[in-house]
Amino acid sequence: MRPKEHQAIPLGGIGAGYIAFYPDLTIERIAIFNDWANPAKIVRGFHLVLLGERPIFLQGNPGRNVESPPAYEVAEIASVDAEWPRIKYVFNSPVREVEVYAPIRAGDLKNSSLPLIYIRVRGRGTLAISFPNLAGRRWGRANFSVHTPKVDGVLMTNLKAHPADPAYGEIFLGCRGCRTYAGHPYWVPAHRGMTEDISVFAKLRALEDSGRYYIDPYAREEVAGIVWKEVEGEELFVLSWYARGRPHHYPYGHYYENYFQSSIDIAEYALEARLEPALPIEAGGWLREALANGLYVLSTTSWLTKDGRLAFYESPYVAPLMNTIGSFTWDGLGFALLQLFPDAVVKADEAFGLYSRDGEIPHDLGEETIESPIYGASHVAPWKDLAPTWILMIYRDYYFTGDSAILARNAERMKRSIDWLISLDKDGDCIPDSEGGYDNSYDGTHMYGRSSYIASLFLCALTAYVKAMEALGRQPDRRYLDCLERGKRAFDELWNGRYFIMWVRGREKNESCLSSQLAGQFWCDMLDLPPIADPRKIETALRYIYELGMKASMYCIPNAVMPNGEVSNETPQLRSCWTRVNFALA
Template sequence: MEQNTQLWLFPKANTPTVTLSAGESMAFSFIECFDGKFSYEVWLRCKTERNVKLGLYVNAKTIYEKMVIAPTEDVCWTQFGCFQVVKGEHELIIRNNDDIDFTFEGALVTRDSGYIRCGVADEHRLEIIKGRNIDEVFAESGMKFSEEEPDDVRRDRIEMLMKQGFVERPDQDAAENRCRNGVPLGGVGTGKVELDSDGVFTGITVNNNFDVPLYKTDGSFFAVKCGDHARILQKVNYNGFPFPTVENIDFKGVFPTADLVFTDNDIPVGISLKAYSFLPNNDVKNCVIPAAVFDFTVENPTDKEQQISLMFSWENLLGTGGSMGLKSKDEGNSSFVMNTWNPGFTWSDRTGTYQKKNAENSITFGIDSTSENLMSIGDYTILCTDRNCRAKKSWKACDGKEFWNEFLSGKFTETDYVGTETGYGYIAGAICSDFTLLCGEKRTVTFILAWNMPNYFDYQGNNIGVYYSNFFSSSKQVAEYAAENKDRLLAATSEIKNAVFSSSLPEWLKGKLINDMFPIVTCSWFDKAGHFSINEAPTGMMGCLGTMDQRLACNGIYTNFFKDLDRMEMRLFALNQGENGSISHDVGFGVFNETPRGGSWSDLCSSFIIQVYKDYTYNGEYAYLEEMYERCKNAVKYQLSTDRDDDGIPDVGSGLGTTYDTYHWYGASSFVASLWLAELRCCEKMAEDMNDLAFAEDCRKKFIRAQKSAIEKLWCEKYPYGNYFISYNDVPNAKVSENCFIAQLAGAWAAKLLGLGDIFPKEMINQAIRTIYERNVTLNNMKLMNDETTPEDDRDGYGYTFIQYDEVYFGCLAIYYGFIDEGLDVFRRVYDATVGSPWNIVLTHFADGNRTGLPYYMTNPASFFIIEALSGFVPNLVSGSLRIDPNINENSLNLPLFSPKLWLDLDYEKSEYGEKFDLSVLRAEENVCFKNFTTECEKKVGSVFVDGQAVSFEQNGTIVSSDVLLDFCKNKNFTITVNYESEK
């Protein structure tokens, strides 16, 4: 039985529309036929002139009581809700919970669907793509397709995609909620191979197919033979031959490493695997190594010796690939796959694939091809560091019976198969290490997978190449370099992880922080000329590079760990700045653009300026400020030009959106206003350092005026549940929204991050944080958060949230202002909602916890900002001030403090007598020293000591500042003690 992916609840042939009166319901029944738990989405085709509140109920359970359907200009498909069910019969009810009639022309359940009992599921095949049908999308991209694709045509297409590896399951394409996900192994801009908890290689993009991954292969796996028993080291088998799988795998993934322990009753030896790739701090050459390393440890706990064969097989995938911006250049081998609501174009022609032995411990994979799809043409190498190996140069990947029997026999025969696309005649090659383990003996065997795919084409058809080609000319060279340097590079790669895991953070948060770094590999583009950028959402965003608004929330790891890459992308944004001063949303869709383009959103300018200031102060490099300063000033001028009502705040509205592009705000927006205030503080400081005193004074005046306008227009004290800044207020046009928006104080977070103080009176910010937590986090027992909540307790718009923004713009903000538990609660909610797929976390989630859109999202490293929030760490190498102001409920804290030029280990203790800061250097560049230490104390301070020596200090309110030299190049440890004044 094949499972449908779209099921029509309605319309029926004789019922073109349905109108639900106030309080009226409509019920549907359906059957889920498959074992498992499946996510469903409900879509409604409708047009409304005002917000309409609907209820969604499944099996008598309330999913949404008052989901708001927002007004639309025309009839279109609107996503109504999401729920999960298991195998069995279910009832779905849609009820009008408003006081007006609601008319809709269609209702559809989509994604993991069963069989509908009413409707015409077999006759309708409409793909829902955010309000557009699939015809429109394919018309834009030039591919012919019809919503009436017959079932047999679709079935054949999906079967072909499964054979080629683009689809894992037969019941649909490759929707992001269903595809496998593992730890990505690879380098920056190299593509990657993921290793998942079943031991499966998946999410493979080594063929420069960044937006069209391969999710399965028949011939890529590890295997072990011990005595007469053999297993592939996977829990599932894709091959046409029934390879026996291992019974159990204990898996722990901490990017970019995966640790697996394999157990099976018929395999008496202990087998463990550490898989990893290289990401050493700010070491560009060694961050772009296109390789993955697999260190196996085999131990014999028995009382007799064991004969072991450990094997690595890899399928030759050359000739297979795809893109979201380019169709196949060859005739007859093109298709498409739906990973999200946008199609990815696929191609596959493995005709002419072959392997050659370099030695018994090394095989190189190649292809003799006339294909013009050069992105998929290159070479791979698999290598074993053990010299006592035997190689199987080629075997038929579609049926492993002959190959498996040879593995069991202990001897490979010589075969020289050549791959074909016809009949999916794919081939693979394997290396096997044979050895004897004595009683109690342990042995390590290392396999390496390397790739070399030198041709990468942007969406304009230009061959821009790959950056690693500047260092390597073949996969064999890569494999040998990795083998020679793996221990050194693994140690360097592990420094960030080791620092975080040595801290006092909760275990779940330690793992979350490190795994949230995955976009540096999964999302990165890095061409041969040295253009670097992060793809906003591979498989979803059509090659959107950079995304300045998202960058604000996630730039921390790039500034601190990959400074050179960070500046490469920022300089691209500088080149893309519009002639009117506006900052572009991105640096190109599928192309590295280097000409002025600009944008319209005000928050893009704020993001750019805040990041320039952060880089400048964290690195203390005046030359960088000189390079960017005029661009920052021009961005401010552009923003002022959008102030339509002369209130000192850049406006939003028609043609002037924000990063929250699904929300339609007008006039003064609390989100934009808060960022504008933080930005003005940055500009004032930069202007002073540039001796541009007139602009500095102008920024001070603009700050005062904008702050006054924001409070007058946006501060709300009328509701009993609390005070806050409303979403927007467009006074001239009488448009106002008193909704409570979760990121209304994003700029307050940015100001705290950079040590720029409070952008609003502190008590106002405290009141708003309390209200946001109640309205946008805990209201109605939400599992996640809701971006915008109405005064009537409804979830405005779609009832979803951008979870990465929530972590920073609310979670970190709350921690800075002493709401520690509330801030950590946001992070924990995100963790709980995403822990099942930590290396493919999407942007948008519904408040009930269900994920909705944009996979592999770039902003996941946002979570790293919690370190600054908890520690109050502000390293300003321009002013020479080091600020550490821990925000914790406990009396002690151990945290790593990261900045581009200095990593510290902070060991903090607080008692009734004072506070102690033990600072130890983890990493320091030359000339890293501070001349001032600042912290915040609620109590009166009596003395300050540095390494046992009393030093002078000043206390202004709660701010304690001491002029003291902290030269971290000369001294690796400092102990700073702040003693409270005796109350006697």
């Protein structure tokens, strides 16, 4: 896939942060120091340059931050191909190819969580790479040339940063046999203000490396480290980092701390291991691209703590809630990750059960924490879609791993959640009653009484619970079986001949076509569970969801379409399009 001009491929280990690479081989977003919600958006000092009488930059517009650019050339990028976690640039120059990638590997959490990217260069010529020191604030930054039996490069650290600073840590850039220039102060005064200095590459080979560089007290400098090497065929460079900080919003440490003590340790290990990405995606064409590139959140919004807890932001900016469930958020991502890192997913899923309140399951594990769960992002009434979702997550983990111990550990909590959901049925139809707005993942959307979305999830969750008891060799209580049959009949009463309407309460009803009306059936299909309704009605409903949705919008299937074919504007959530629900429909 060739990325569009403003599309980036974010690369970095799980929970380790990321660097976003653009099609012109520039970077404009970096979040490697516990700053997922506040990435650096203006990045100076990163360059790849073919050294010679006149430097040839392998990037588009390297002088964009320069007031008066010196003489230089830019290599033509012939093609760009990206599939996360890799992006490859092909040039019409002596350096033919630059490939940047992170070693994300299925079943290998240690190597998949490395805070590093590889830069593989193919061709001929002397290639230089520079990278800015981003450790701590500018005061205290210091660069050191490093030469060990296994690696040569520049260590970029901060001598004054406090452990509470999110950017308390270090960066290393190097390769085997690299020459080094420890300190290039690239942010300097000019006629109209500060400017980036890229003239260093024209004289780099003649400069003497002092081996260290310190930013003077009170200076506004920014400093980069530079490495370079003669490439004859192929050369492998590494950029590694190590976040040592324990800031207030992330006191948990990183998984890589269990194996490595520094960014140099990581670089030495990476050059020795020469790791490659390994994601077994059994699909081709556009579907493979969609599946692979959809996993970019492993780099951008993931936490992987030192003790092995995996979590994802709902959104680092708008809703920094960790492992939100409901309507295929973390619960949806878990399907893909269960194939890649099953132990981490099971551990994350079981965490919700630990926070069960008499059967009520939280909406997430907390706002930038995984230890202060929130029971509904707007808790006016108990959320009805979270407990059934969690039950299905646990059954899914059992189904795909074959590990019945997962069911055994969670059976009692699953039962409490089922009983709690049944207690929310006020009219005896064996469907938890919706109470208006703010009691499910559609936030302020008003659903009353019997809702197709809630009903479908509950019926599939109850089916999964019955099957779980059978898998454990236990006889499910007859009242659950009776409730299941009664609930299916009640769900069927929502049928209007084309689809299951949004909700009904007595004589009141909303006949809009909700895209998630069969969310529970999706789970049943994925987990090989019996259907919650007549298969012919399910097929008909899916067809109408698709036809109504695609007529109402040229972009996607909206969350709700009214009977007249217009997108529902009742609430922002209903007029939205949730791509995760669209994928479930597909």
